[in-house]
Amino acid sequence: MNRKTQTRDPELTRARILEAAEALFVEKGFSAVKLSELARAAEVTKSLIHHHFGSKEQLWEAVKNRAFERYFTAQMAMLEEAGEPDAALLRRSVEAYFHFLRDNPGVVRLFAWTHLEGDSHCGELDNQLVGAGAEWVRQTQLRGLLRADINPTHVIAVFVMTCTQWFEAKCHHQHWPGMGSDEAFLEDFLKIFMEGVTPRE
Amino acid sequence: MNRKTQTRDPELTRARILEAAEALFVEKGFSAVKLSELARAAEVTKSLIHHHFGSKEQLWEAVKNRAFERYFTAQMAMLEEAGEPDAALLRRSVEAYFHFLRDNPGVVRLFAWTHLEGDSHCGELDNQLVGAGAEWVRQTQLRGLLRADINPTHVIAVFVMTCTQWFEAKCHHQHWPGMGSDEAFLEDFLKIFMEGVTPRE
DNA sequence: GCGCTAACTGGCCGGCCGGTCAATTAGCTG
DNA sequence: CAGCTAATTGACCGGCCGGCCAGTTAGCGC
Known part of the structure; x- marks a missing residue:
């Protein structure tokens, strides 16, 4: 002190x-x-x-490791406080992920640089995150609360990728005609996504 | 000759x-x-x-301009040979875009570098592309063939961003447990996306 | 063939890049 | 307080970066 x-x-x-x-x-x-x-x-x-x-390279590694560690633990924390596997949980997860990226723009850019380098380290890091998420989706499918004809990992991938690209390529599409705010886009994405993963009556 | x-x-x-x-x-x-x-x-x-x-900078600009010009004209060509605005056209557009990116990995990476630079030039370039696409979505909505409660631009954005990120971050998620091939992912994405934009009976 | 323009060459430059090293010193250990 | 370790400094290095320039020459119009 x-x-x-x-x-x-x-x-x-x-x-x-x-x-x-x-x-x-x-x-x-x-x-x-x-x-x-x-x-x-x-x-x-x-x-x-x-x-x-x-060296400069080692510093770069240290910076990435620290940032991805933070990302990982934050996601892990979210994951642990989740409740019953149902459609509402999926929706809340998408919202949480979207808002996490919005509030941590540095992580998004670090991911982007890392992708361009072809470094797969960050991808390996969240294998268990994705694994756990996919398992939940699978359970929800088994209970008949989500469509069962879709690969659970793909369900996770679709929303992760959409959220990521929204912030990564903001400068690209933010001036597209008719494009709405962060929240407006999230809402529309959720309409499509949730409807798309819900089973027909 | x-x-x-x-x-x-x-x-x-x-x-x-x-x-x-x-x-x-x-x-x-x-x-x-x-x-x-x-x-x-x-x-x-x-x-x-x-x-x-x-200079090096000017060469970089020339390279980007040439590549984005190619991208733009290719997309424009696809756009012109499209038919009646209905759900099937949307599906075909997603497939065409996905396969275009798969076959032009250089463009995807150039976009990524450009995004990280904060250069919005590439985004302005396809304003009319997106405008035309959104207009089609709107017409299809008016005919009752797509859900009308979603911003047409967001419909375009969702599939563009998902396709882009799939290839941009390949090294990140290709080793995720359960992740499928290009075509398997596209198929699952289309299931979610098409179901999500289709009106309930 | 003549002369002009511009494509092309090779040598050079100032600057600064990432990195090293010897010397200094703060702060802990006993 | 002595003695040691490691944090810190500033001077220094070889190399190569992007860029420049004076000179050469191919190709085209006349």
């Missing part, structure tokens, strides 16, 4: 570097970031970055 | 540079590409690149 008025504080230094690095990497991607500007932004010498993280 | 055995051919040189540049930019993004490697790949001197395109 009282500490950190010292002149040296390696943990805080690491944190400052990580913070500045995440902001810059999120904005410009790995190769467009210069260590010099990063050092300036973190109010740290370039040498300190190397001292704490070894 | 016979020409191009000459020692000089500016058009072919430009084309060679554009070709090599597109391949490299698609793979690595703007800032990770070095003019030296690009020159080597195009079998051209670095000076020649500057001679024909001015």
